[in-house]
């Protein structure tokens with residue numbers, strides 16, 4: 477096998493190595509926490525907090541209403557007991573009872589508002605909870621798939637590295653040096669020749685260059701410097 481063909485094979489292996497390494501990096505960056513899951517988890521925690529705060533408000537408004545009802549019962553007992561005959565004192569008591577009733581009405585309205593909010597928050601918690609479960613399941617599936625892909629890539633990479641070692645062992649070290657230098661400078665070191673054109677720079681090659689390339693010698697394109705490979 478000509479040295480140019482060997483170098484071309486080396487380049488194929490190198491390209492595959494690069495693309496597999498890129499895929500590996502991409503997968504590695506996708507492994508780990510998911511923003512969507514973390515965001516939804518935080519949202520649920522806030523909604524739970526809101527739920528607790530509301531039930532605290534609900535309890536305290538119930539206590540206030542009970543307290544006022546107790547006071548009202550006492551006042552009304554006093555009012556209708558017949559023990560108080562002084563009109564001014566009766567009027568005062570009546571006024572006090574009216575004030576408590578108005579306050580109790582207010583509190584009852586507020587209690588209804590809180591109940592509405594409790595209902596809304598409970599619905600919202602249920603929605604977010606099911607959203608989170610779906611997201612977590614999807615994320616877990618995705619992570620499992622990524623881990624499997626990662627393992628496959630690692631195996632493929634290790635096989636390619638081994639193949640590369642075997643290839644380079646057979647190639648003239650000086651030719652490898654030229655190849656590495658060109659790879660560094662141009663990205664690709666070996667250019668295919670098709671219809672007399674260097675595919676590296678798309679320039680028509682002089683006849684003498686083509687003839688030397690045909691013989692299998694290591695010939696470099698006079699325009700871009702790449703090693704010419706005639707398939």
Ligand SMILES: [Zn+2]
Nearest residue numbers: 674677697700
């Ligand atoms: Zn060229």
